[in-house]
Amino acid sequence: MPEPLGIFGGTFDPVHFGHLRLAEEAVEQLGLAGVRWIPAGQPPHRRPPQARAQERLEMVLRSTAANPRFSVDAAEVEAAVPSYTVHTLERLRSEFGPEVPLVLLTGADAFAGLETWHCWRDIFALAHVAVAYRPGFPVTGEALPAALAAEFAARRVRDPGVLAASPAGGIGTFAMTPLAISGTLVRQQLAAGLSVRYLVPDGVLDYIELHRLYKTP
Numbered sequence: 001m002p003e004p005l006g007i008f009g010g011t012f013d014p015v016h017f018g019h020l021r022l023a024e025e026a027v028e029q030l031g032l033a034g035v036r037w038i039p040a041g042q043p044p045h046r047r048p049p050q051a052r053a054q055e056r057l058e059m060v061l062r063s064t065a066a067n068p069r070f071s072v073d074a075a076e077v078e079a080a081v082p083s084y085t086v087h088t089l090e091r092l093r094s095e096f097g098p099e100v101p102l103v104l105l106t107g108a109d110a111f112a113g114l115e116t117w118h119c120w121r122d123i124f125a126l127a128h129v130a131v132a133y134r135p136g137f138p139v140t141g142e143a144l145p146a147a148l149a150a151e152f153a154a155r156r157v158r159d160p161g162v163l164a165a166s167p168a169g170g171i172g173t174f175a176m177t178p179l180a181i182s183g184t185l186v187r188q189q190l191a192a193g194l195s196v197r198y199l200v201p202d203g204v205l206d207y208i209e210l211h212r213l214y215k216t217p
């Protein structure tokens with residue numbers, strides 16, 4: 001079986017150390033060959049991000065460049081229409097072939113909203129899902145909407161290593177270092193004129209200052 005590849009989508013508005021630790025710890029805990037970061041262009045199921053897609057992409061490129069296990073996929077940013085995760089996974093499946101385990105990485109809050117994603121059940125035919133615990137967002141059957149709780153119970157894989165043994169279809173969880181950092185917090189701090197140093201990488205900090213991003217709420 002080829003080594004599994006992590007797929008990490010998000011608005012990354014801006015990318016912060018919560019995202020970077022999630023990807024780094026996913027590589028170690030799930031035995032991933034690497035993580036492909038996919039910044040969303042126009043996310044279909046949430047309000048538009050504050051920074052432009054090219055700016056968010058640039059910040060992700062700067063943050064991930066030094067890590068040989070990280071790669072960045074600009075296809076959603078460059079697409080003229082909103083991109084659905086299921087279509088991105090179809091594209092990656094044709095790129096990598098039927099055998100490679102693909103592991104969609106999400107935080108617990110994003111996973112809890114999975115039912116609202118376009119053709120969400122089709123995702124499991126294309127990839128595994130690995131859910132990182134996030135402060136304030138429990139991952140238990142009771143915390144999830146009923147249909148998602150049923151999928152979670154049916155597909156749950158207790159040993160994350162098992163995800164490497166098949167191309168798709170399982171749901172794993174992993175306990176990353178808890179970091180209560182969010183894009184919302186970073187934007188709020190900046191709009192209030194407060195520092196975000198040590199919440200985001202220095203390259204992101206420089207980029208935000210240079211382009212005068214997130215000055216307004």
Ligand code: ATP
Nearest residue numbers: 010011012018106107108110134179181182183184
């Ligand atoms: P916002 O506050 O703007 O909604 P966010 O910080 O949640 O942003 P996203 O780009 O929406 O960032 O998140 C991309 C993915 O990273 C999602 O799956 C989200 O759950 C996960 N994630 C973001 N921050 C953390 C964190 N601190 N801990 C665990 N998971 C996180």
